[in-house]
Amino acid sequence: xxxxxxxxxxxxxxxxxxxxxxxxxxxxxxxxxxxxxxxxxxxxxxxxxxxxxxxxxxxxxxxxxxxxxxxxxxxxxxxxxxxxxxxxxxxxxxxxxxxxxxxxxxxxxxxxxxxxxxxxxxxxxxxxxxxxxxxxxxxxxxxxxxxxxxxxxxxxxxxxxxxxxxxxxxxxxxxxxxxxxxxxxxxxxxxxxxxxxxxxxxxxxxxxxxxxxxxxxxxxxxxxxxxxxxxxxxxxxxxxxxxxxxxxx
Numbered sequence: 520x521x522x523x524x525x526x527x528x529x530x531x532x533x534x535x536x537x538x539x540x541x542x543x544x545x546x547x548x549x550x551x552x553x554x555x556x557x558x559x560x561x562x563x564x565x566x567x568x569x570x571x572x573x574x575x576x577x578x579x580x581x582x583x584x585x586x587x588x589x590x591x592x593x594x595x596x597x598x599x600x601x602x603x604x605x606x607x608x609x610x611x612x613x614x615x616x617x618x619x620x621x622x623x624x625x626x627x628x629x630x631x632x633x634x635x636x637x638x639x640x641x642x643x644x645x646x647x648x649x650x651x652x653x654x655x656x657x658x659x660x661x662x663x664x665x666x667x668x669x670x671x672x673x674x675x676x677x678x679x680x681x682x683x684x685x686x687x688x689x690x691x692x693x694x695x696x697x698x699x700x701x702x703x704x705x706x707x708x709x710x711x712x713x714x715x716x717x718x719x720x721x722x723x724x725x726x727x728x729x730x731x732x733x734x735x736x737x738x739x740x741x742x743x744x745x746x747x748x749x750x751x752x753x754x755x756x757x758x759x760x761x762x763x764x765x766x767x768x
Contacts, residue, residue: 522569523595524536524539524552524570525573526571526573526600534623535571536551541625542628550565554576555576555581556584562588562591570597572597573601597617599617600621600623602621616631619631659709660674661675664690664699679723679749680727681699688703707722713726717761718754725764725768727743727745727746728761729742729743739753739758740752
């Protein structure tokens with residue numbers, strides 16, 4: 520997998536090249552870019568699989584370059600490597616598949632490159648802007664959330680449920696949890712075909728629904744399929760709709 524590095528700081532380029540070269544299966548291209556325009560020219564010339572792109576660069580910055588890359592018929596995947604965390608929303612508006620904060624750690628880089636390698640062009644096109652559906656109203660294929668690593672992407676098919684708590688929403692997925700700064704209602708509007716509301720503060724993936732149990736106190740709990748340790752409270756008003764859905768599954 521060929522990786523192009525674009526950063527205006529020579530030491531940063533050299534460090535990223537060493538990190539990439541130390542990972543099996545990845546090759547850091549010897550020609551590197553110092554700004555967005557050079558990155559575009561090298562992409563046309565070298566056809567890399569992935570571009571590691573800084574954001575703040577002289578002339579054409581990384582966000583502008585990524586927007587231009589989106590227009591290419593065989594665009595490489597873009598992973599931003601930046602010292603600035605405030606550009607995450609703009610980064611995913613131009614279909615970035617990763618957002619790493621400097622100093623980039625080897626394990627985080629390996630994870631981001633692995634995601635870039637797995638995502639196909641159709642998935643890249645559907646990532647859209649973080650926090651909202653794309654302009655064509657097509658639901659995102661991934662949910663993005665800021666973590667200590669930068670920004671993490673979770674495939675929507677790996678999401679078990681969303682739980683709202685005050686102004687944040689917890690996304691529970693097959694490998695852990697993330698905090699989202701998105702309203703539960705917006706998530707329901709976007710992913711209503713894949714999730715069902717079981718409580719005023721909870722959406723559950725339809726394909727994860729197991730069995731519904733009524734307790735001795737008259738409360739209803741939903742057991743998730745293949746995850747017996749995961750149970751969620753179902754409000755009385757949503758029990759009839761949930762039962763009807765379960766009959767159809």
